[in-house]
Amino acid sequence: MFILVDGLGMGGSNPDVNPVYSGVCPNLLNLLTCHAGSLDAGLGVAGIPQSATGQTALLTGVNAARHMGRHVSGFPGPSLRKIIRENNIYDKLAHRGYSSTFANAYYVSDVNEVAGRKIQSVTTVAALKAFGGVRDQALMEQGRAVYQDLTRASLRARGYEGPVQTPAQSAQALVAIAREHDFTLFEYFQTDRAGHKGTWAELQRILGLFDEFLADLLPFTREEGVLFVLTSDHGNIEQFGARSHSMNPVPLVATGPGSDFLKKTAFSLTDVTPALLELYPCKNSSQ
Numbered sequence: 001m002f003i004l005v006d007g008l009g010m011g012g013s014n015p016d017v018n019p020v021y022s023g024v025c026p027n028l029l030n031l032l033t034c035h036a037g038s039l040d041a042g043l044g045v046a047g048i049p050q051s052a053t054g055q056t057a058l059l060t061g062v063n064a065a066r067h068m069g070r071h072v073s074g075f076p077g078p079s080l081r082k083i084i085r086e087n088n089i090y091d092k093l094a095h096r097g098y099s100s101t102f103a104n105a106y107y108v109s110d111v112n113e114v115a116g117r118k119i120q121s122v123t124t125v126a127a128l129k130a131f132g133g134v135r136d137q138a139l140m141e142q143g144r145a146v147y148q149d150l151t152r153a154s155l156r157a158r159g160y161e162g163p164v165q166t167p168a169q170s171a172q173a174l175v176a177i178a179r180e181h182d183f184t185l186f187e188y189f190q191t192d193r194a195g196h197k198g199t200w201a202e203l204q205r206i207l208g209l210f211d212e213f214l215a216d217l218l219p220f221t222r223e224e225g226v227l228f229v230l231t232s233d234h235g236n237i238e239q240f241g242a243r244s245h246s247m248n249p250v251p252l253v254a255t256g257p258g259s260d261f262l263k264k265t266a267f268s269l270t271d272v273t274p275a276l277l278e279l280y281p282c283k284n285s286s287q
């Protein structure tokens with residue numbers, strides 16, 4: 001199980017600056033202090049790390065910032081999309097004989113609507129390439145996809161009239177998906193949003209929600225044979241007041257089989273996919 005948390009760096013422990021240390025997310029804090037290595041998010045390129053190049057590097061192993069000559073924010077353009085389509089971890093795992101999935105729900109009735117969007121996230125481009133689609137509204141309502149805000153509350157503004165979820169229910173849905181696959185990715189980006197715009201209270205609320213979600217994931221992550229990884233594309237939320245991304249390294253939380261290897265092997269965003277692949281040896285002996 002791989003959780004990509006957008007905008008979560010390894011900051012200092014001052015609880016007036018870093019909301020992770022302010023008492024609202026004990027499960028996350030424990031993972032960061034007891035089970036995490038750290039990754040350089042700078043990719044050897046000057047400037048502030050950004051999402052499009054950072055996430056591409058994480059999920060492909062390609063130094064996307066160096067390829068572009070700069071850090072690219074937000075959403076990938078044609079060059080980055082090409083790198084994602086050609087190098088994403090899902091396809092590499094499939095080639096080795098493993099199943100993978102992207103657990104996030106998209107609030108659409110027709111997945112072609114997502115494929116037709118001009119703006120697509122790194123995770124969207126990767127899922128469309130590898131799986132030919134994404135999890136839609138119907139799957140979400142069956143509990144077979146997890147909406148990014150962990151509660152579906154933000155979907156009210158888009159006309160959603162179904163029940164809201166607790167973060168615990170979202171965690172249970174994610175666990176059920178993970179049990180059916182060798183590799184499951186879930187992306188949470190409210191942390192980055194809150195870091196850009198949020199008040200202190202909002203940062204704490206977002207981290208608290210995520211921590212409730214983590215609380216219900218942790219029993220699964222401790223089961224035998226489960227490798228749990230939580231990392232980020234760049235810092236942000238851990239540095240209150242800046243309202244921009246930080247230069248801090250990002251955590252590489254890893255528990256379960258292979259976790260020590262990951263933490264000893266990966267020191268940059270580009271190291272994560274190659275190190276993970278080492279843990280998934282080819283099943284097909286002809287390859």
Ligand SMILES: [Zn+2]
Pocket residue numbers: 007051192193196236245
């Ligand atoms: Zn951001």
